[in-house]
Amino acid sequence: MSAERRRSHIWHAIIRSAFAPSDPGTQATWLTCFSQTIPKHVDNPVLEYPRQHGELLRGRVGCGSLDFTCEYEIQPDRAQFDFFLSSLPSPSWHSQYGIESKVFACGARELERYREPPCQDEVDDVLCGLISHPRSHLHLFMERPMREVRIGTGLHAPFLFLFQLRFQLCIDAARRQQEMDRLKRIFNLDWLARERAISPQTLFGL
């Protein structure tokens, strides 16, 4: 199996085990853990605790010091993320990122298990691509380009999108490193050998 395919497998294993809560109860637990850690991870946070309207879960998260707020709505078949930036000329201008799960995309697929065991470096590379430095990403601009902020990934997984957003809204390099180190301890080779589900409490360090 090529390194590329091994990493693809790890990529999807991480998403399946930690970022794909299926039933409403697990989703709510995930969002509760997410919300409770925002004030610890994001400086000057903007936060609205999630609510449930029918099948829809709605909340708000942002970083006041980056002039950035995101309102999210997650439903079984779709999700949307509205971005508000105070630096735009009018408060009514904003952009929306949508995820429509029923539309085909070349994403998650079942891959055969690898013959050669992967190494931790490969897991770390995957975490980098998923969380800290997505291949395709969006920067924020304040008085200067905030190139530290790279909003991306989660094309198929709204919860992954929220998680990496939480990561990106902290631009303190030291705390980012701490968070990545923490994630590397969770998604280690031992975990990979069994691919156990990661509880939201474990994922968020609660």
Place this chain on the structure above:
Amino acid sequence: MKRQPNGVNFDEGLALRTPEELSLLYVDARPEQIGRLVEWYNSEEREALLLGGQIGVGKSTLLSVLTVREGCKPDVLFAFDRETPAFSPGGFWGYVLGRLVERTLRDDVAIPDGFAPSDCPEVKTGDWSAVARLLTSFPKSLAENDRLSAIHSRIAKRAELVERQCKAILKALEEKSGRPLRIFCEGVDKFAPGTPDMQSLAPLLDLLAEFKTVLEVNVVHLFGDERKWQRVPRLYVSPFEESMIVDLLLRRLGVYEAGRRDVLPAIARFSGGNPRQALRLLMTYDYARGAKRMPKEDAFGYACRRVRDDYLYLSFDAIPQDILAAVDRDGFVRSGLVTGVGLLTPAADAVYKNWLILGKKPEDDDKWPARLNPLLQSARLVTDALPESPEMAAIKRWAERHGVSPYGLDFDASCKSSAEVLSEISSSSSSMDVLNIVELLDTVAAALFSADRCDRVLIAYREPLVMEAARDYLAGKASEMGFSPVVSIDLGAMPEGERLAGLFAALTDAEGHAIYSILLPQSPDKPFLRQLDRRRDVFVPYEMLWWMRTEDLPLCLQEWPQLRQLMSVYILEDELLGSLKPDEVQADLNYLALLEKDEPLHEAERRFQHVLNVVRERRGT
């Protein structure tokens, strides 16, 4: 308080205390004053020193630098504002005696004759150590409060004896150590001249001024020489230079300075060189930009207005307009106007409440450079000389738009008669934010639910039912976030004389997990409000929501020149149904229903259910 090494460090302008805080956030703007303090400390001369400055200028932080960074530790520390159990002659003497006894026990020095443990039958063990502990701690229960009050009465009756005893202890301690004791007195600044509390405290300060004591005082205390303690050498803490304010704010912003850097000169200008005012302006601007998504100029105007209301709002009949107009015209205040025997003169009151900002100490002591607090001035006058930049242009546009009277106040006496000024002031209303419950939550959430901050929010209400719904709604949201417990304290339900003790007995969580929701009594009496004001720094470690009736707000703000420095003030809208819709509250409950609940989440559920019932009842559904 937990600090972020590279991130944003906002608070309400609290003194920096720890080595970590000083190394991260302290700006060395006053090397000469630190040098003078160190020199005083190292000298073997038994000489007292007054360290005086206006509210929020950084006196307590200077003392921290002296002790923490320079290693000049006190032999005895008195924190009169925070630690004295009662502001009465017996309370103050008892506290000083208790602290000195603790020191003598530690140094193994014999305690001279005078007041004795046998004079305190309320202390069952009857030893000095237990008596000292009682005299220096807040009562933990109403019964303990009663016991302490009885002892204080006995001490007050024998004040001269206790004074002689304290003096003898200080001399014995000096003899033992073979050098003058270094005594630090914090919090004297909270006691305004002429007040009954200051009259109770003054004899102790006179005694301590005979020793090597540094006293932290307000600048108005530097003007008098009525008492012995005021006639000692003085060290004045002047406002910061604007460039230093900018440095200070940059440190507070850490790696997030990019979007705020350009506004900092304007904030420095409107701070008047007062670091706390600067920090509050920055925090409020930041909130208006980041959370409220306001354009720059509106955000800046919002920040100026909010901070003015929190810090400087006074009932209009209390404004010393002639003095403010004269200072605005002359650029100085005559010392004679600030000096007075007894209660504060109008000029001293304006200095004490930061309406006037004093400049550097003059050569000629008669004319102190002074100016109006920039938040009370015409914005155009303040911004005229600001450097050019797009951000400054936006703020100047705002100033231009609000040029004549940005806050409903204009003291330009050259254009208007006093009567005209007064008429304009009287016709303008307070611009305090009137918020509905949802807006209130939005506004206080960043501070109240922060993992690192402990803020105090004051909410005035007209309609008790709306207040109760708001209280439950905020408590429910706090419980959802894991802040637990939310402790409700109804001061109105306590007997008048026991409110303070009841409040302190309830404050048990200094770890920042609990939120205290405190309901003030209707028409609170002034002595009680003043007690709370002097105790300001006791509340620093606690996350608090204070609730009071709107009609009591002017009196509270009038009586809280200190406490209001650590509060944000909001008015709760009367209308309940316009903001809080049943389906929104139901959505909160729906969400909670999905979760496995621990105790905080159960609490949240109970609170939301109560709110939902109230809202439905109001709607008649």
